[in-house]
Amino acid sequence: MSDRSTEHSRRERSKTNARALTRALRYLKPQWPLMAGALAGLLLGNLAALLVPQGLRLIIDQGIAPQRLDVIAAAGAGLVGIATLKGLFNFLQSYLAEAASQNVAYELRNLIFNKITTLSFSYHDQQQTGQLMTRVTSDVELVRQFIGQAVPQLIGSFVVLVGALIFLFSMNALLAAVTLVVTPLFLGLLGFFLARVRPLFSLTQQKLAELNTVLQENLAGIRVVRAFAREPHELERYTKVNHALRDISITINRQFAITFPLLFFVVNMATLMVTLVGGLLVIRATLTVGELVAFANYLAVLIQPLFAFGFLSAFVARASVSAERVFEVIDAESEVKQKPDAIPLPPIKGDVSFRNVYFKFAGSDRWALEDVSFDVPAGSKVAIVGRTGSGKSSIINLIPRFYDPQRGQVLIDGHDVKDVTLDSLRGSIGIVLQDTVLFSGTIRDNIAYGKPDATMEEIVEAAKAAQAHDFITALPDGYNTVIGERGVGLSGGQKQRIAIARALLLQPRLIILDDSTSAVDAETEYQIQQALQAMLTRCNCTSFVVAQRLSSVRNADLILLVDDGRIVAQGTHEELLRDNALYGEILDTQFAPDLAPYEEALAA
Numbered sequence: 001m002s003d004r005s006t007e008h009s010r011r012e013r014s015k016t017n018a019r020a021l022t023r024a025l026r027y028l029k030p031q032w033p034l035m036a037g038a039l040a041g042l043l044l045g046n047l048a049a050l051l052v053p054q055g056l057r058l059i060i061d062q063g064i065a066p067q068r069l070d071v072i073a074a075a076g077a078g079l080v081g082i083a084t085l086k087g088l089f090n091f092l093q094s095y096l097a098e099a100a101s102q103n104v105a106y107e108l109r110n111l112i113f114n115k116i117t118t119l120s121f122s123y124h125d126q127q128q129t130g131q132l133m134t135r136v137t138s139d140v141e142l143v144r145q146f147i148g149q150a151v152p153q154l155i156g157s158f159v160v161l162v163g164a165l166i167f168l169f170s171m172n173a174l175l176a177a178v179t180l181v182v183t184p185l186f187l188g189l190l191g192f193f194l195a196r197v198r199p200l201f202s203l204t205q206q207k208l209a210e211l212n213t214v215l216q217e218n219l220a221g222i223r224v225v226r227a228f229a230r231e232p233h234e235l236e237r238y239t240k241v242n243h244a245l246r247d248i249s250i251t252i253n254r255q256f257a258i259t260f261p262l263l264f265f266v267v268n269m270a271t272l273m274v275t276l277v278g279g280l281l282v283i284r285a286t287l288t289v290g291e292l293v294a295f296a297n298y299l300a301v302l303i304q305p306l307f308a309f310g311f312l313s314a315f316v317a318r319a320s321v322s323a324e325r326v327f328e329v330i331d332a333e334s335e336v337k338q339k340p341d342a343i344p345l346p347p348i349k350g351d352v353s354f355r356n357v358y359f360k361f362a363g364s365d366r367w368a369l370e371d372v373s374f375d376v377p378a379g380s381k382v383a384i385v386g387r388t389g390s391g392k393s394s395i396i397n398l399i400p401r402f403y404d405p406q407r408g409q410v411l412i413d414g415h416d417v418k419d420v421t422l423d424s425l426r427g428s429i430g431i432v433l434q435d436t437v438l439f440s441g442t443i444r445d446n447i448a449y450g451k452p453d454a455t456m457e458e459i460v461e462a463a464k465a466a467q468a469h470d471f472i473t474a475l476p477d478g479y480n481t482v483i484g485e486r487g488v489g490l491s492g493g494q495k496q497r498i499a500i501a502r503a504l505l506l507q508p509r510l511i512i513l514d515d516s517t518s519a520v521d522a523e524t525e526y527q528i529q530q531a532l533q534a535m536l537t538r539c540n541c542t543s544f545v546v547a548q549r550l551s552s553v554r555n556a557d558l559i560l561l562v563d564d565g566r567i568v569a570q571g572t573h574e575e576l577l578r579d580n581a582l583y584g585e586i587l588d589t590q591f592a593p594d595l596a597p598y599e600e601a602l603a604a
């Protein structure tokens with residue numbers, strides 16, 4: 001029963017895989033002039049190849065036997081001409097098909113990248129980066145090779161097969177039939193080989209993706225790995241997958257190594273039979289020597305497509321798995337979708353309301369937020385306080401629609417965020433996330449990330465407000481200092497302040513800031529805090545801050561106390577301190593150490 005159902009699901013899978021391949025082929029449509037050229041080159045090149053044995057027959061029967069040197073010379077020249085043409089057509093075919101397939105790969109890579117950048121956070125929560133990278137690189141390349149190499153070779157092989165058979169049967173049907181006797185044996189061997197190799201090919205792609213995942217995680221998390229001295233563990237993890245990948249590849253190669261000599265043996269048996277039967281026919285004078293030579297040559301020509309079918313069907317199996325993996329990403333639906341009739345959000349005042357919001361993460365069975373409601377008038381400084389895992393980040397993530405709530409409404413100035421365009425919504429909000437991401441490029445570029453056409457004055461002004469100007473100008477190249485991959489390193493606090501300047505540059509009426517405790521020293525912490533306070537007082541905007549510092553809650557107009565996905569109390573610092581035991585407990589246990597000594601020192 002279970003055997004039958006796995007067999008069934010295996011068939012279903014190979015069906016969808018085949019569909020993915022035909023779908024990949026549809027991307028060739030705009031490339032039809034290239035493909036038509038490639039196909040013409042293919043047909044003509046193969047036709048030329050099929051004429052070679054006929055030239056040989058002519059030389060032997062009409063030239064050598066009757067001792068006519070002029071025929072030999074003419075046919076020889078003809079053969080050289082044919083070989084030249086064949087080379088030319090082959091070149092045309094492979095060049096054009098390759099160009100067409102590169103265009104398709106380009107298109108697919110762009111489609112995937114576009115999708116990856118627009119998919120909602122919940123998609124990325126569930127995807128491993130290494131998997132996605134494998135899809136953009138290795139899987140697309142396999143699909144490309146299928147289009148640019150396998151398809152032309154399959155068509156070419158078919159043409160050669162049919163052409164060779166026609167020539168064989170038209171020369172001598174009896175001898176042709178003899179060559180076909182070994183066909184069932186040949187096909188049987190091939191089928192056996194394919195059945196064993198096919199599953200291994202899909203496993204290869206899977207293991208490659210796993211390998212990339214481990215690699216990517218290690219590159220991204222190299223500091224953590226070092227900090228916890230987990231290099232041996234990571235090495236073991238990598239080696240294990242690497243080992244599996246190697247073993248599969250070796251197994252595949254073993255199958256090749258066993259099968260192909262056997263196939264050659266079968267083919268040699270056919271040659272032997274042709275030589276025996278053909279020799280007999282020549283002795284009895286029903287076949288000429290030239291025909292026998294041509295026959296043997298066609299047999300050699302015939303082998304080529306048979307091997308190609310064997311090899312290519314294994315490759316097609318592999319490419320179809322890759323095509324499926326590519327289209328999985330292209331077809332992925334973003335959970336956060338812009339309505340077709342979405343309007344741009346007009347310039348906002350900054351009122352924010354949550355109406356009975358329920359939210360759960362994809363794949364989770366419990367609410368991360370339950371019945372959350374609050375009203376925040378424009379210009380308020382809101383601090384969100386709660387234990388870790390209580391739902392603070394979740395609240396903040398719903399405002400720019402990083403996720404959508406399952407029930408309830410999030411409103412900005414009375415507009416449901418689901419009714420406005422995503423660009424206008426996110427462009428109206430200054431966002432500083434928990435971990436700062438800077439891109440390779442200059443500091444200036446990084447600050448201007450959300451507004452690439454900002455003037456230098458605006459950039460400096462934003463940097464000053466974020467308390468970043470001083471340390472930036474102290475760098476040798478100032479605002480033109482290159483950071484990221486191979487540029488200068490910045491401290492956590494410096495990065496954070498650049499991120500704040502980036503948000504400030506947009507002059508948003510609404511700022512959200514997920515400012516969880518990151519491992520920074522007291523002085524850095526103090527600088528960040530200064531930058532935050534400066535930003536919040538200066539922008540005169542509505543702000544939501546996930547608070548980890550006393551100064552944030554003391555200066556807040558409204559504190560939302562979150563516990564287990566619910567808002568359990570709202571009010572000012574004094575009110576909550578007076579009325580709520582949980583609040584006091586959180587201040588004592590979860591908040592960063594008081595920085596008052598620093599504040600006093602700096603005030604003096």
Ligand SMILES: Nc1ncnc2c1ncn2[C@@H]1O[C@H](COP(=O)(O)OP(=O)(O)OP(=O)(O)O)[C@@H](O)[C@H]1O
Nearest residue numbers: 125361364368387388389390391392393394395516
């Ligand atoms: N991507 C996710 N997928 C599934 N569940 C998640 C995801 N992110 C968070 N959760 C769960 O949802 C709940 C709320 O998470 P949230 O990130 O909002 O907490 P938080 O209050 O911001 O915590 P912290 O102070 O640690 O940042 C937690 O129980 C958490 O385990």
Ligand SMILES: [Mg+2]
Nearest residue numbers: 392393514516
């Ligand atoms: Mg959080």
